[in-house]
Amino acid sequence: MELVKIGERTYYLKNATNIGIYRVDEQNVYLIDTGNDQDTGKKILKIINEQGWQIKGIINTHSHADHIGGNRIIQTRTGCVIYANGMEQCFTEYPSLEPSLVYGGYPFGGLRNKFLLAKPSLVTPIEDNLPAGLSFVSLPGHSMNMVGVKTVDNVVFLGDALFSAETIAKYHIFYLYDVSSFLTTLDQLSSLNATMFVPAHGPVTDNIENLIKLNREKVNEICTFITQVCCTAVTFETLLQMLFEHYQLRMDATQYVLVGSTVRSYLAYLCDVGRLQYYFQDNQMLWIKKTIVD
Numbered sequence: 001m002e003l004v005k006i007g008e009r010t011y012y013l014k015n016a017t018n019i020g021i022y023r024v025d026e027q028n029v030y031l032i033d034t035g036n037d038q039d040t041g042k043k044i045l046k047i048i049n050e051q052g053w054q055i056k057g058i059i060n061t062h063s064h065a066d067h068i069g070g071n072r073i074i075q076t077r078t079g080c081v082i083y084a085n086g087m088e089q090c091f092t093e094y095p096s097l098e099p100s101l102v103y104g105g106y107p108f109g110g111l112r113n114k115f116l117l118a119k120p121s122l123v124t125p126i127e128d129n130l131p132a133g134l135s136f137v138s139l140p141g142h143s144m145n146m147v148g149v150k151t152v153d154n155v156v157f158l159g160d161a162l163f164s165a166e167t168i169a170k171y172h173i174f175y176l177y178d179v180s181s182f183l184t185t186l187d188q189l190s191s192l193n194a195t196m197f198v199p200a201h202g203p204v205t206d207n208i209e210n211l212i213k214l215n216r217e218k219v220n221e222i223c224t225f226i227t228q229v230c231c232t233a234v235t236f237e238t239l240l241q242m243l244f245e246h247y248q249l250r251m252d253a254t255q256y257v258l259v260g261s262t263v264r265s266y267l268a269y270l271c272d273v274g275r276l277q278y279y280f281q282d283n284q285m286l287w288i289k290k291t292i293v294d
Contacts (some may be wrong), residue, residue, distance in 0.1 A: 001043050003051075006196050006204060007153025009133065017066045017200050019044060020059075020149065020157040024131050028056040032149050032157045033200065034070030037114050041070025045077060057081045059126065059134070061159030062146035063091035065098065065118040067200065072119035083126040085136065086145030092123045102261040110253040137192070141182025142175065154195040161185055162211050164202030168218050172247040176219075176262050179269035183219060186212050226266055227275050233286040239263065 002014040003021075013019040017040075020032025029048065034041055048055055055078045060068050063084065071082055071092065084092050091097045099107035099116040107116070126136055126147065133152040139161040140146055149157045163174045176182050189212055197208050205211070222243075229242055240263055244251055249259070267287060270276040277290040 001040075001047065003047055004204075006198070007151060007155050010151045010153040010155045012157075012198050012204065013044065013047065015040070018157075018198055018202075018204075020151075020198060021048075022134055022151050023053070024056065024133060027052070027054055029053045030056055030131065030134065031058045031074070033061055033067040033159070034058055034074055036066040036069040038070065038073045038119070041073040044070055045074060054078070055080045057083060057131070059130070059136070059149050060084045060088060060092060060123075061139075061149065061157065061200065062143040063088040063095070063098065064143060064160070065095065065114060065116055067159070068092050068095070068118045068121065069114060071121035075121050082121050082123045083129060084123045085126045085138070085147045088143065088145045088147075089123045089125060091144075092118075093120055095120055099257070102257040104261075107257075108253075111257060113254070115254055116257075137188075139185045139188070141178050141180075141185045143177050148192075150194065154193075155198065156192060156194040156196070157198045158189075158200065158208075160200050161189060162199050162202075162208060162215055164199060165211070165214055167201060168214060171249070172218065173222060173243065173249070173259050173262055174218075175258050176265050179219065179223075179265050180272070183216065186216050222266060223270060223275070226263075226270060227289055230276055230287050230289045233279075233281075233288040235284055235286060236260075236264070236267070239267075239287065 003011055004014055005011050009023045011021040015035060017035050019035055022030045055074060057080050058071060075082060095118045099111045103111055135150050136147040139148045142160040146159050148159060148161060196204060196206055198204050229239055240260055274290055276287055278285055278287050
């Protein structure tokens with residue numbers, strides 16, 4: 001974990017999940033996300049202590065376990081406040097909601113792991129509570145009420161509003177809660193002015209236009225593939241299998257629920273925009289391309 005300065009008061013810890021740091025004065029700092037587990041939280045505390053800083057607060061871009069995993073230990077040891085937006089506050093305080101959401105019921109033991117289930121922490125609503133020098137922008141789509149965080153140095157921490165080229169090439173189907181909102185967020189990012197952008201997973205950059213284009217193209221590609229598959233009626237499970245085979249993905253319990261939940265979001269989006277429809281036959285739900293009748 002490497003500490004990198006990218007503004008007069010703005011830093012980040014280069015990590016599997018990049019962690020933002022904003023220095024409000026010579027002594028006090030705010031973190032932006034805390035990584036995926038207690039061990040990451042301990043590493044953050046060690047680096048902050050080595051700098052002679054104190055953690056005044058944490059701002060979570062959203063409530064997924066790889067962004068709030070260090071919350072609990074940092075809050076316990078420092079007494080810092082934690083800020084989150086909307087439903088992200090609920091999921092951070094009651095993290096069992098996350099595996100329940102993606103699975104669609106009470107999660108079996110294989111899903112109650114650190115990748116989906118963080119430790120709970122106490123949260124304060126983000127609105128009107130951030131210190132001077134920090135502001136937030138709504139970036140929903142990947143999760144319900146995700147935010148980006150902008151510092152006075154004109155640096156924006158993007159959370160998972162954009163996925164790296166490496167992630168897209170490897171996984172193709174990245175987790176989305178709301179496809180329509182994600183596409184709207186991509187449009188919004190095109191007009192977001194900043195000197196530097198920090199995606200949660202990927203390199204820091206001063207230009208995100210190519211990355212926006214790449215994310216949009218992949219979403220459109222998946223929409224097209226699903227629509228083509230549904231030229232004949234298919235069940236959700238058959239469609240999911242075909243997507244895994246098409247993109248040469250490996251199925252396990254975690255991938256089943258994350259990709260499966262995302263595919264359901266694609267089906268909802270394609271249904272809402274009139275490209276797919278569903279019906280029931282022999283007690284099965286079937287999806288098929290919608291025929292447009294003039």
